[in-house]
Amino acid sequence: MTSTSVVLAGIFCSLCVYLFVTAPPELPDVNAAVKQGKSVDISNVFNAVNSINDTARRIYTKRIVGDGKERGLEFGEDWAEPSVDKGPLPALFTRMVASRMETKPSPLGLYLGSDQPINKSNLFKGPQAIGFAQLKETLSSVFIRLEDVGFVAMYPDVASAEPCISCHNEHPDSPKNDWVMNDVMGATTWTYPTEFVSSDEYLALIESFYNSVRESYQIYLDKAEGFENKVIILDDWPDKQELSLPDANTFIRTVKSESAAMVLNDLLLDASGDFENFEPQSTNE
Ligand code: HEC
Numbered sequence: 001m002t003s004t005s006v007v008l009a010g011i012f013c014s015l016c017v018y019l020f021v022t023a024p025p026e027l028p029d030v031n032a033a034v035k036q037g038k039s040v041d042i043s044n045v046f047n048a049v050n051s052i053n054d055t056a057r058r059i060y061t062k063r064i065v066g067d068g069k070e071r072g073l074e075f076g077e078d079w080a081e082p083s084v085d086k087g088p089l090p091a092l093f094t095r096m097v098a099s100r101m102e103t104k105p106s107p108l109g110l111y112l113g114s115d116q117p118i119n120k121s122n123l124f125k126g127p128q129a130i131g132f133a134q135l136k137e138t139l140s141s142v143f144i145r146l147e148d149v150g151f152v153a154m155y156p157d158v159a160s161a162e163p164c165i166s167c168h169n170e171h172p173d174s175p176k177n178d179w180v181m182n183d184v185m186g187a188t189t190w191t192y193p194t195e196f197v198s199s200d201e202y203l204a205l206i207e208s209f210y211n212s213v214r215e216s217y218q219i220y221l222d223k224a225e226g227f228e229n230k231v232i233i234l235d236d237w238p239d240k241q242e243l244s245l246p247d248a249n250t251f252i253r254t255v256k257s258e259s260a261a262m263v264l265n266d267l268l269l270d271a272s273g274d275f276e277n278f279e280p281q282s283t284n285e
Pocket of ligand 1: 061077114116122158163164171
């Protein structure tokens with residue numbers, strides 16, 4: 001067991017004591033699922049991984065891309081080309097995390113979709129397009145049950161900073177050029193095949209997700225080490241105006257410490273993920 005799973009296992013035991021020994025009767029009745037050894041509702045898991053992803057994306061956007069640009073680092077769509085000395089844009093970082101997650105045994109899927117995407121493969125279709133229309137109206141998460149995929153959760157991705165709208169509005173492939181601040185530009189979308197998971201599966205999932213974030217950041221660091229202008233990799237957050245980046249341990253430590261309280265909340269609180277079935281409407285299209 002790695003240190004993360006030991007810590008998470010400890011948290012989980014405390015929660016079990018709280019939920020099943022001291023819990024007041026109005027807490028959700030999970031007895032049926034517990035009997036099958038599956039005690040964690042997938043909507044709680046979706047909320048927890050979404051908190052981790054939001055935290056990682058925020059730290060990456062602000063402290064790696066934003067601060068990095070001030071130190072002379074560059075970021076772009078073409079970052080993966082061999083001759084290009086750039087790092088991934090936030091959306092591409094998220095996509096990298098999703099593909100690292102695909103290499104893990106946990107069948108948790110992640111993607112960033114939209115109804116007005118720069119990249120056509122990010123276009124929501126069918127039930128997810130219906131779910132996204134609902135999300136834009138209510139401005140809150142949407143949970144969908146799909147015959148072939150299982151359980152889907154969509155969370156609003158909001159234009160929270162000026163570069164979101166300027167970059168998308170100016171992009172030659174963007175079908176929409178009048179994004180304004182606080183628009184819902186897309187949805188972070190998660191999929192999982194079952195409605196409940198065991199505590200072991202829950203721990204493995206959370207740990208796999210943190211590992212996927214760490215590995216993605218390491219892929220960028222590996223590329224940065226080959227840049228023509230030497231980038232210094234530090235074992236802390238850089239504080240000088242030199243071409244430097246924090247190492248993967250520093251990055252993931254910050255992501256963990258800034259997401260830990262939310263992950264615990266997301267597990268403890270009743271997520272009330274009411275999975276809707278939008279499929280009948282979509283087949284009438
Ligand atoms: C410097 C340019 C740039 C910035 C800044 C930027 N994006 Fe993007 N974004 C892109 C590109 C390019 C893609 C397409 C990536 C791909 O190929 O999947 C994208 C993809 C997306 C997608 C998936 C749908 C689509 O358009 O393909 C969403 C949603 C999104 N961005 C939201 C945001 C938000 C919210 C912010 C600010 C927090 C932001 N973006 C900042 C360039 C940018």
